[in-house]
Amino acid sequence: MRISTCAAIFLSLLAPGILLGQSASSASLLVLSKQDKTLSIVDPTNLRVVAKVPVGNDPHEVIASTDGKTAYVSNYGFGKYRTLAVVDLVNHKAEPSIDVWPLGGPHGLAFAGGKVWFTSEVAKAIGRYDPASRKVDWVLGNGQNRIHMLYVSPDVKLIVATNVVSGTVSVIDQEPVRMTAQQGQANASNLQTAWNVTNIKVGNGSEGFDVSPDRREIWVANAQDATISVIHIATKKVVATLQSNTKEANRLKFTPDGKRVLVSSGPDLVVLDAATRRVIKRIPIGHGSGGVLVQPDGRRAFVACSPDNYVAVIDLTNLTVTGHLNAGRTPDGMAWAVRR
Numbered sequence: 001m002r003i004s005t006c007a008a009i010f011l012s013l014l015a016p017g018i019l020l021g022q023s024a025s026s027a028s029l030l031v032l033s034k035q036d037k038t039l040s041i042v043d044p045t046n047l048r049v050v051a052k053v054p055v056g057n058d059p060h061e062v063i064a065s066t067d068g069k070t071a072y073v074s075n076y077g078f079g080k081y082r083t084l085a086v087v088d089l090v091n092h093k094a095e096p097s098i099d100v101w102p103l104g105g106p107h108g109l110a111f112a113g114g115k116v117w118f119t120s121e122v123a124k125a126i127g128r129y130d131p132a133s134r135k136v137d138w139v140l141g142n143g144q145n146r147i148h149m150l151y152v153s154p155d156v157k158l159i160v161a162t163n164v165v166s167g168t169v170s171v172i173d174q175e176p177v178r179m180t181a182q183q184g185q186a187n188a189s190n191l192q193t194a195w196n197v198t199n200i201k202v203g204n205g206s207e208g209f210d211v212s213p214d215r216r217e218i219w220v221a222n223a224q225d226a227t228i229s230v231i232h233i234a235t236k237k238v239v240a241t242l243q244s245n246t247k248e249a250n251r252l253k254f255t256p257d258g259k260r261v262l263v264s265s266g267p268d269l270v271v272l273d274a275a276t277r278r279v280i281k282r283i284p285i286g287h288g289s290g291g292v293l294v295q296p297d298g299r300r301a302f303v304a305c306s307p308d309n310y311v312a313v314i315d316l317t318n319l320t321v322t323g324h325l326n327a328g329r330t331p332d333g334m335a336w337a338v339r340r
Contacts (some may be wrong), residue, residue: 011298026339028089029293029302030071031311032059033328039073039087040327045296047313047325051092052280055085063109063116064089064337070131071337072098072116079105079122084129090336098239100136100210108161119147119161126150126161126172142170142197151211158233159195160218162206169206169220169229171236198236202229208251209291212274213258221249221263228252228263230277242277246270253301255316262301264289269303271319276333280323281319285312286295293334 028050029042038052039057060076073085077098082104086095100106104122111117115137115250116129124147127320128138144163147170150158159172174193194294206229211218217239226247246265253262254274261272269283269292286305293302294316301314302325311325311334 028337030062030335030337031327031331031335032062032073033330034059034332035081035329038328039071041089041092041271042325042327049327053092053094055087056083056097057081059085059173060107061109061333062335063111064335065111068337068339074106074109074118076107078107083274084116085318098129100127100129103136103139107148110150110152112152112154113156117150117152119150121146126159137268142199144168144170144199148207149209153215160211162209162220164205164207167202167204167206167235169202169209169218169231171200171233172196196307200231200236200238202238208249210252210254212254213256219252219261221246221252223249240277244270244272244279250290253292253294253296256296256298262294264292264303269314283314283319283321290332291334293336296336302334304334306330306332
């Protein structure tokens, strides 16, 4: 009885660790290497590269499907290329790529509603690819120059994109459209919805951005102005311009709790308090910075330092660099995949 009681206690104490290990093992950190043209699949528990898969020319951004089984990579080339690379995350192998022409220069990516969404700089548009039908089944233009990064809400009711050369942010949502009197009397049966595009002027070089976890604000880093614009989503207006001194800003991300904002700005990762909208720390990370990814539990951030050929690992509790991850030369785009 005493032995079995001790064993039961031991197992009960061990169980959370087992579950944590199982949860961690089902997750992968995905890191692109632009120079090696590979996607590294990394075990987040020990930061070891499990596999490297070829992903074609000039890979810039990566996104994982909701079930964590497939990754999609944009082959960008500043408009030269026209494909999305596909990676089987279960078997660690490349699948046939997706030709999205005439939507050339795909860059920003999102996965929502079971479909892949991407920006096309050549077409000045957003496209949507359906893995089930293997077709691009929807396209919406915004008329802006160098449409670049992309956000699509999980319920597919809000789309946001930054336009680097135009210095604007496109906020896209749906609105009801009623039939005119000539077309017929409007009623519930003939109401339709249409996408409404609002292009909001921000700063020069608007590129990296994120939507706050409560979906009230959009923060966008203006690389040329070294500022951050804050947009109120409901009114679609800029409500603040922060003098953040974020020169060469590349990416901007909220922490999952919405309390902090991280901006990759040249040799530093700039950390802002979202409530006070002030810089609280600048963390030196290398000679240059690109992609930023925050771990879902908010404990760590990963920052791609392309000139240094490593990914800096940031402890978000004490805001310090705790290590470096080697996932190939000139790392950039990153994503988190969770097997479901």
